[in-house]
Amino acid sequence: xxxxxxxxxxxxxxxxxxxxxxxxxxxxxxxxxxxxxxxxxxxxxxxxxxxxxxxxxxxxxxxxxxxxxxxxxxxxxxxxxxxxxxxxxxxxxxxxxxxxxxxxxxxxxxxxxxxxxxxxxxxxxxxxxxxxxxxxx
Amino acid sequence: xxxxxxxxxxxxxxxxxxxxxxxxxxxxxxxxxxxxxxxxxxxxxxxxxxxxxxxxxxxxxxxxxxxxxxxxxxxxxxxxxxxxxxxxxxxxxxxxxxxxxxxxxxxxxxxxxxxxxxxxxxxxxxxxxxxxxxxxx
Amino acid sequence: xxxxxxxxxxxxxxxxxxxxxxxxxxxxxxxxxxxxxxxxxxxxxxxxxxxxxxxxxxxxxxxxxxxxxxxxxxxxxxxxxxxxxxxxxxxxxxxxxxxxxxxxxxxxxxxxxxxxxxxxxxxxxxxxxxxxxxxxx
Amino acid sequence: xxxxxxxxxxxxxxxxxxxxxxxxxxxxxxxxxxxxxxxxxxxxxxxxxxxxxxxxxxxxxxxxxxxxxxxxxxxxxxxxxxxxxxxxxxxxxxxxxxxxxxxxxxxxxxxxxxxxxxxxxxxxxxxxxxxxxxxxx
Numbered sequence: 001x002x003x004x005x006x007x008x009x010x011x012x013x014x015x016x017x018x019x020x021x022x023x024x025x026x027x028x029x030x031x032x033x034x035x036x037x038x039x040x041x042x043x044x045x046x047x048x049x050x051x052x053x054x055x056x057x058x059x060x061x062x063x064x065x066x067x068x069x070x071x072x073x074x075x076x077x078x079x080x081x082x083x084x085x086x087x088x089x090x091x092x093x094x095x096x097x098x099x100x101x102x103x104x105x106x107x108x109x110x111x112x113x114x115x116x117x118x119x120x121x122x123x124x125x126x127x128x129x130x131x132x133x134x135x136x137x
Numbered sequence: 138x139x140x141x142x143x144x145x146x147x148x149x150x151x152x153x154x155x156x157x158x159x160x161x162x163x164x165x166x167x168x169x170x171x172x173x174x175x176x177x178x179x180x181x182x183x184x185x186x187x188x189x190x191x192x193x194x195x196x197x198x199x200x201x202x203x204x205x206x207x208x209x210x211x212x213x214x215x216x217x218x219x220x221x222x223x224x225x226x227x228x229x230x231x232x233x234x235x236x237x238x239x240x241x242x243x244x245x246x247x248x249x250x251x252x253x254x255x256x257x258x259x260x261x262x263x264x265x266x267x268x269x270x271x272x273x274x
Numbered sequence: 275x276x277x278x279x280x281x282x283x284x285x286x287x288x289x290x291x292x293x294x295x296x297x298x299x300x301x302x303x304x305x306x307x308x309x310x311x312x313x314x315x316x317x318x319x320x321x322x323x324x325x326x327x328x329x330x331x332x333x334x335x336x337x338x339x340x341x342x343x344x345x346x347x348x349x350x351x352x353x354x355x356x357x358x359x360x361x362x363x364x365x366x367x368x369x370x371x372x373x374x375x376x377x378x379x380x381x382x383x384x385x386x387x388x389x390x391x392x393x394x395x396x397x398x399x400x401x402x403x404x405x406x407x408x409x410x411x
Numbered sequence: 412x413x414x415x416x417x418x419x420x421x422x423x424x425x426x427x428x429x430x431x432x433x434x435x436x437x438x439x440x441x442x443x444x445x446x447x448x449x450x451x452x453x454x455x456x457x458x459x460x461x462x463x464x465x466x467x468x469x470x471x472x473x474x475x476x477x478x479x480x481x482x483x484x485x486x487x488x489x490x491x492x493x494x495x496x497x498x499x500x501x502x503x504x505x506x507x508x509x510x511x512x513x514x515x516x517x518x519x520x521x522x523x524x525x526x527x528x529x530x531x532x533x534x535x536x537x538x539x540x541x542x543x544x545x546x547x548x
Contacts, residue, residue, distance in 0.1 A: 013424065017451060017461070018166060018444040020159035022212060022328075027155050028336040029310075032303040033429040040428060040487060050428070051487045054296075061346070062302040067339040072396075075159055076451060076462045122346075150287065154314060154324070155307040159465075165473040166447075169440040170292040177291060177350060187291070188350045191433075199439040202478040209472070209533075213314060213325045259483075292438050296431040296486055303429060349433060 008084040011041035012102055015077045025072035031109045035097045038083030046134035060115040067111035078102040091117050091124050145221040148178035149239055152214045162209035168246045172234045175220030183271035197252040204248035215239040228254050228261050282358040285315035286376055289351045299346035305383045309371045312357030320408035334389040341385035352376040365391050365398050419495040422452035423513055426488045436483035442520045446508045449494030457545035471526040478522035489513040502528050502535050
């Protein structure tokens with residue numbers, strides 16, 4: 001198990017128009033989708049793929065979520081999602097992320113999610129040993 | 138096969154905040170999700186469920202779509218989705234819908250989608266005979 | 275200020291197909307949109323509208339969120355969103371919600387969000403006195 | 412006015428998990444959001460921004476849409492959105508797009524949307540002359 005946080009992975013993209021709402025800024029649910037894409041990028045960068053994890057019959061389902069909205073993101077803004085593993089146990093993984101304004105590195109949003117490892121019947125399952133290749137990196 | 142259109146089913150709900158964008162009105166992709174919910178309601182009203190269709194190993198996938206946006210829908214507005222079958226063939230079903238402002242019955246949006254019947258391998262499949270119970274109703 | 279929680283408002287609807295993901299269950303971001311619709315219903319039931327609040331130049335923006343995912347919701351399932359005010363202060367409102375399976379009242383999801391009152395320049399603002407009509411009800 | 416199509420702009424990204432549905436593939440409404448992001452990229456590449464267009468008091472609203480779904484896109488797949496202007500008139504712009512599997516250039520989806528130029532009161536407006544900088548490029 002990681003004695004401390006992993007290094008973070010970063011993925012950068014422009015805010016899409018559909019992600020805004022009539023308040024003129026990004027809707028608060030869109031950040032969860034960015035965080036999820038951050039986790040995909042984290043796994044991808046370590047030479048694995050979450051798609052492959054599912055093909056092997058495992059799923060990582062959201063169990064608990066905590067999020068802070070600090071400054072609004074806006075349409076067409078370039079944002080960077082930084083994602084890392086906070087800690088993990090035999091059946092759960094805690095991922096954290098920060099969403100930053102890319103040019104200024106100003107913090108817009110931060111969150112932590114506890115993911116629960118499930119097998120293909122939906123039962124809680126032990127994290128396979130082989131995953132330490134991307135979990136500890 | 139239907140010599141003419143089926144009767145329409147109607148489902149009514151309030152526009153959700155997340156469905157708007159920074160233009161202040163409903164985002165154009167949201168209407169497709171309402172139309173899809175209209176098809177769910179159409180099947181449900183005839184005593185079937187699209188969930189059951191999938192459990193039996195069939196899927197209805199969008200093949201072609203045509204849509205007209207006539208007037209913007211707005212947050213909290215009460216809208217009605219009218220959905221009917223335009224026609225169907227051995228392997229495809231053409232659904233149409235209209236989205237109306239509920240109190241005035243003013244037309245906001247209309248669309249037609251051609252759905253293709255697929256089996257659980259993703260191959261084009263013949264529509265099961267039993268479906269005539271909801272297709273012709 | 276409320277000495278205790280307000281009564282809850284309930285809104286009930288079918289899970290939409292677009293709200294599911296390839297895990298076969300509802301995507302974890304969709305619950306935030308349901309919670310938001312729960313808050314809309316809460317205000318609507320008290321004879322106000324969040325649309326009117328925005329017309330008067332105020333916005334309620336998400337500041338912090340905590341959520342627990344207990345059991346997966348599925349396509350076409352009938353779900354009920356129960357929403358209430360936990361507490362409020364001069365510039366913030368804490369809303370909570372539970373998502374239940376409608377027939378069994380089984381709990382699927384619970385969350386609390388701290389909303390921050392903003393004026394039309396995006397500055398933190400004092401909650402107008404008149405809102406006590408729906409805040410305390 | 413363009414005697415023929417403009418050159419196309421391309422933007423490439425990974426399919427997000429939230430964009431899939433329980434059919435296991437990308438939901439049909441997600442392609443409209445990609446197409447919209449393709450239009451944003453088209454304008455951005457020509458040194459303009461759709462955000463700036465809105466700051467000047469103009470909006471481009473979807474009027475009509477035609478779309479063909481050829482092959483399903485899947486989670487984590489790298490896709491490329493090619494976007495160009497088909498034609499434009501004094502008050503409308505027809506954009507087209509193709510979504511391709513990035514490595515193979517296989518066509519997954521194609522669509523055309525007619526956008527209507529609106530002023531900040533929501534009335535149909537003449538396209539400003541200055542836009543020819545990005546419209547004709």
